Amino acid sequence: MNPDQLEEVVQLQQKRQDLFEKAQQEALESQVSMTPAFIWDTLSKIDCSKHIEKKGNLTYLSWAWAYGIMMRNYPEMQFYIADDEVQQDGTILVNVIVTIGDMTRKMWLPVMDHRNKPVANPNAFQINSTRMRCLTKCFALFGLGHYIYAGEDLPLSDE
Numbered sequence: 001m002n003p004d005q006l007e008e009v010v011q012l013q014q015k016r017q018d019l020f021e022k023a024q025q026e027a028l029e030s031q032v033s034m035t036p037a038f039i040w041d042t043l044s045k046i047d048c049s050k051h052i053e054k055k056g057n058l059t060y061l062s063w064a065w066a067y068g069i070m071m072r073n074y075p076e077m078q079f080y081i082a083d084d085e086v087q088q089d090g091t092i093l094v095n096v097i098v099t100i101g102d103m104t105r106k107m108w109l110p111v112m113d114h115r116n117k118p119v120a121n122p123n124a125f126q127i128n129s130t131r132m133r134c135l136t137k138c139f140a141l142f143g144l145g146h147y148i149y150a151g152e153d154l155p156l157s158d159e
Contacts, residue, residue: 034100034101034102034103036103039074039100039101039103039142039143040142040143041143042073042143043069043070043073043139043142043143043144044143044144044146044147045143046069046143046144046145048061048065048066048144048145048148051065051066052148055114056114056115058114058116059148060133060136061136061145061148062136063132063133063135063136066135066136066139066144066145067135067136067139069144070139070142070144074100074101076100076101077098077099077100078098078099079096079097079098079099079135079138080096080097080098080099081094081095081096081131081135082095082096082097082106083095084127085108087118089118089120090120090121091110091111091118091119091120091122092110092111092119092122092127092130093108093109093110093111094108094109094110094111094127094130094131094134095107095108095134096108096131096134096135096137096138097138098135098138098139098141098142100142103142105138105141105142106138107134107135107137107138107141108134109130109133109134109137110130111126111127111130112130113126137149
């Protein structure tokens with residue numbers, strides 16, 4: 001092997017080593033970004049105020065916007081609409097499960113009317129709307145818009 005070939009082999013080995021180290025660093029950063037504390041810290045700082053909707057005295061966060069934010073930050077996130085629970089009085093409790101990495105949260109919500117009262121024998125539209133509100137509420141368990149449920153307008157800052 002001549003000196004030029006030897007130099008080329010050394011350069012290729014160095015590139016391979018650099019790529020390997022970069023992949024290891026990215027894997028480590030990915031693991032850090034999947035801890036419950038990191039997820040909460042990331043999502044709880046997001047200002048949702050421009051995406052809040054009010055109906056009567058109730059405050060809602062747009063589920064489509066919330067889903068987009070979750071996917072932008074955690075594209076590996078998965079959600080599952082669990083079986084609805086029909087209560088003895090004909091009202092329905094919907095259940096949603098969200099998973100990010102190894103962290104799973106479950107939220108439940110009754111199908112309610114515009115006065116925030118449970119609805120007996122709800123129709124498909126009411127059930128669907130409640131599922132999406134429940135999904136958004138479950139996102140709050142990871143930090144996104146959690147302050148809305150505490151009656152605040154904006155997330156707490158680090159200052």
